[in-house]
Amino acid sequence: MKIVVLVKEVPDTYGDRKLSLETGLADRDANDRVIDEIGERALEVALSYADKNAGTEVVVLTMASEAATATVRKGLAMGAASAVQVVDEALLGADLGLTAEVLAAALKRIGFDLAIAGNLSTDGTGGVIPAMIAEILDVPAATMLNAVEIGEGSVSGERATDGGTATVTAEFPAVISITERLPDARFPNFKGIMAAKKKPFETLSLADLEVAADDPAAARSIMITIGEKPPREAGVKIVDEGDAGEKLADFLIENRLA
Numbered sequence: 001m002k003i004v005v006l007v008k009e010v011p012d013t014y015g016d017r018k019l020s021l022e023t024g025l026a027d028r029d030a031n032d033r034v035i036d037e038i039g040e041r042a043l044e045v046a047l048s049y050a051d052k053n054a055g056t057e058v059v060v061l062t063m064a065s066e067a068a069t070a071t072v073r074k075g076l077a078m079g080a081a082s083a084v085q086v087v088d089e090a091l092l093g094a095d096l097g098l099t100a101e102v103l104a105a106a107l108k109r110i111g112f113d114l115a116i117a118g119n120l121s122t123d124g125t126g127g128v129i130p131a132m133i134a135e136i137l138d139v140p141a142a143t144m145l146n147a148v149e150i151g152e153g154s155v156s157g158e159r160a161t162d163g164g165t166a167t168v169t170a171e172f173p174a175v176i177s178i179t180e181r182l183p184d185a186r187f188p189n190f191k192g193i194m195a196a197k198k199k200p201f202e203t204l205s206l207a208d209l210e211v212a213a214d215d216p217a218a219a220r221s222i223m224i225t226i227g228e229k230p231p232r233e234a235g236v237k238i239v240d241e242g243d244a245g246e247k248l249a250d251f252l253i254e255n256r257l258a
Helices: 037-052 066-078 096-110 129-137 190-196 244-254
Strands: 002-006 009-011 033-035 057-063 082-086 114-118 141-150 154-161 164-171 174-178 201-204
Touching (some): 009 066, 037 066, 057 096, 066 082, 096 129, 141 164
Antiparallel strands (some): 009 033
């Protein structure tokens, strides 16, 4: 079985997030770059299955700049057999549609029985890429799973609904996405870190995937304007001199909060 795990390099979740006012894109040099935690959990799902089932191949797939190579290698150090990274200058600022198109083309080239992704990244928080990929590839999608059970020819899991819990099943090939309810990822050990240096790491371009970033027939998002978030201003302080209630009421009315 071949399991492909989609991972993404993101700015450190616990650091400050900044936008470049020149490009309108996230300033990824503003703080540390890491594999998104939900992507690591997705990789843990695949590796846990591979640990118990000989012959399972786990591949890490990402679309990122060349600078992300070192970050992606962490997936190899954790235990993935190989990695594929799509790198192309034309992908700078790619929208959801182009991202899904590229990742779908890469999955088709790699071949897979099961593709696993996180439900949404901590930077873009779009939450639709797994479903979009499945739609493009015309394969089943089981998204937002809180529990996953991988079988020989299908995958099943539990998804929270407004009225309770739903159990869903998809035949291979399939795409699933998982939530943070899945277990934390393992830490790479020294042996894994050293072995990662020798594992296959393939770099693909848009030309390799036969995807045109500037295809006029494809719908693309266009950024119209961007502005820096204004600094926070001090709030109104009300001192109780016997009329605090009246002052509070006046403030709420003035600001149309009452």
